[in-house]
Structures are given as C-alpha cells and as structure tokens.
Amino acid sequence: MMIIRYCVFALFMGLSGIGAESSTKQKPLVLVSVPPQAYFVRAIAGDSVEVRSVVPADVSPETYEPKPSQARAFMQAAVFFGVGMSYEASLQARLASTNRALLYVDLAHRVLDHDRHDEHTHTKVDSSTHAHDPHIWLSLKLAKPKAQAMYERLCAINPAYKDSYAKNLAALFARIDRIQRDLGAILKEQKGRAFLVIHPAFGYLAQEFGLEEIALEEDGKEIKLKALNRLPKIVEQKRIRTLFIQPQFDKERAESIAKTLGLNVEILDSLNENWEESLYAFAHKIKEQ
Incomplete structure (x- = not known):
C-alpha cells in the first residue's frame, strides 16, 4: 500500500x-x-x-x-x-x-x-477506541x-x-x-434507542439526538469474529430489528450478517451529496426501524 x-x-x-x-x-x-x-x-x-x-x-x-x-x-x-x-x-x-x-x-x-x-463516543461491539x-x-x-x-x-x-x-x-x-427543529420533532420519541450500523458514521447525530450507535466496523477494517459472536446478545438486549448498511461497503457481507441475526436491512448513505436529504432520511429510518 x-x-x-x-x-x-x-x-x-x-x-x-x-x-x-x-x-x-x-x-x-x-x-x-x-x-x-x-x-x-x-x-x-x-x-x-x-x-x-x-x-x-x-x-x-x-x-x-x-x-x-x-x-x-x-x-x-x-x-x-x-x-x-x-x-x-x-x-x-x-x-x-x-x-x-x-x-x-x-x-x-x-x-x-x-x-x-472524544466526547462523541460510539458504542462498539469491538473494544478498541476511535481517537478521531x-x-x-x-x-x-x-x-x-x-x-x-x-x-x-x-x-x-x-x-x-x-x-x-x-x-x-x-x-x-x-x-x-x-x-435541527424538524429532526428533533421526528426523533423526539426515539431517545435512548439503539441502532446497528456496519460503519460508524452517525455518531455525532446519535449523540445530538440521544440515540446510541452500535457499529460493527471501525476505520474501514473488516468486522472481527469476536464482535460477531457478541452480536446476538446485543441485538436482543437493545431490541434491534434493523441493520443499516452504506452503499460504499460490502453489501453481501452485511446481508449475510443480517440474515443470521434475523434483521431487516436498510440503506443509510452517509456520503449523499444532498446533505439535507441524508439527514431527513436518517431521522425517518431511525424512527421507522
């Protein structure tokens, strides 16, 4: 490299x-x-x-x-x-x-x-930390x-x-x-709710609206076996029903994990050039998951 x-x-x-x-x-x-x-x-x-x-x-x-x-x-x-x-x-x-x-x-x-x-910390299945x-x-x-x-x-x-x-x-x-006002209204009843993503891109929004992002991946690295082994318990405890994936990452891998866990799959595009559209999409999909 x-x-x-x-x-x-x-x-x-x-x-x-x-x-x-x-x-x-x-x-x-x-x-x-x-x-x-x-x-x-x-x-x-x-x-x-x-x-x-x-x-x-x-x-x-x-x-x-x-x-x-x-x-x-x-x-x-x-x-x-x-x-x-x-x-x-x-x-x-x-x-x-x-x-x-x-x-x-x-x-x-x-x-x-x-x-x-580091105030905007994520909940990770992996125990490693994200410095930035x-x-x-x-x-x-x-x-x-x-x-x-x-x-x-x-x-x-x-x-x-x-x-x-x-x-x-x-x-x-x-x-x-x-x-800010619109998303606050959409997510008003969702405070404390956890959502599962492949890649940890939504940590800032999670913190700002009282949500919990649980990410499987970190810094583009492949999901570790240890993390996968802990998933069923986390999914049950957090009452998670959806795995959110991003178009830039391995879709087949994500769908395989979701199928194993009995989760629905939804796309959240963190790189959508229409920034405003992506924020509203995030809020509505978190509410509907």
Missing part, C-alpha cells in the same frame, strides 16, 4: 506544471474531501466557484487513495476542505511542493474542541462553525462575492436551524 501511495504522489509531483494552464477567467476550483461538503460550498458560493469531491460518492473515504487522474485538479485548486480523513495528511504534505497556492483546511480541527474531541471521528458533516451541532470556516476561506479566494456569500451563509444558518 505504501509503495502504491508513493507512486501516486510521485506522479503528482511529475505533473506539477499542469496548473500553469489554468486561466484567470476560470472560476476558482474548490476541492472537498467527501461529497456532502459540496452541499455547503454550493449553499454559500452558488455557481461562483467550481466544486469537486476528491472521494467519489460510491467509495469509502477511510480506505481511499487519490488517483493520478486527479492530479490536474490538485494543481489548479485554490482550496481543499478536508475533514481529517487519513489520506488527507499525506496528500497535503506532498502537495505543498507542487501547488503552494493550494490551502488545505482541516475543518475537523477548526470546529472540534481538541480537549474534548472525521464524520463531522453528519453533525448539526458542528454545521454552523464548519460553514463559517468555509465562508471565511471562500471570501478570501473570491472577495468580490463577500456580500453575496454573507447573505447565503445567513440563509444556510436558518436552514440548519429548521433541520
């Missing part, structure tokens, strides 16, 4: 001159780590910028490796909004010498309280400070649109407040 990674970035380095083609007439290119972040960029900047996600919607960001075909985008981008995925740090370090104008903004570090970053949860886009509590950080950087790269961005940001804040 390390050999592949270095080969990829060696190619990035070799293509460092590509960015010279970029025209001043082009819209600033904004890169985001995962698709849902594009929702925020568009909500604030509209069509005044071009936005692309580094990780495709059908791939797990925990195990993603940037492709050589993405080199041109990295050479031309003005800013890269990350969330603290493991691939971001190594990518940023190597890009520093190929596109010095590209600013990497780790939104996780911008919005999380470093002294309390990068799924900050699946948090309503963090949505406003994240949007504020993005707004500030977008204003810096496109200052002529500052007033327009400020109005859009205010509208986005109002939308976040509405979503």
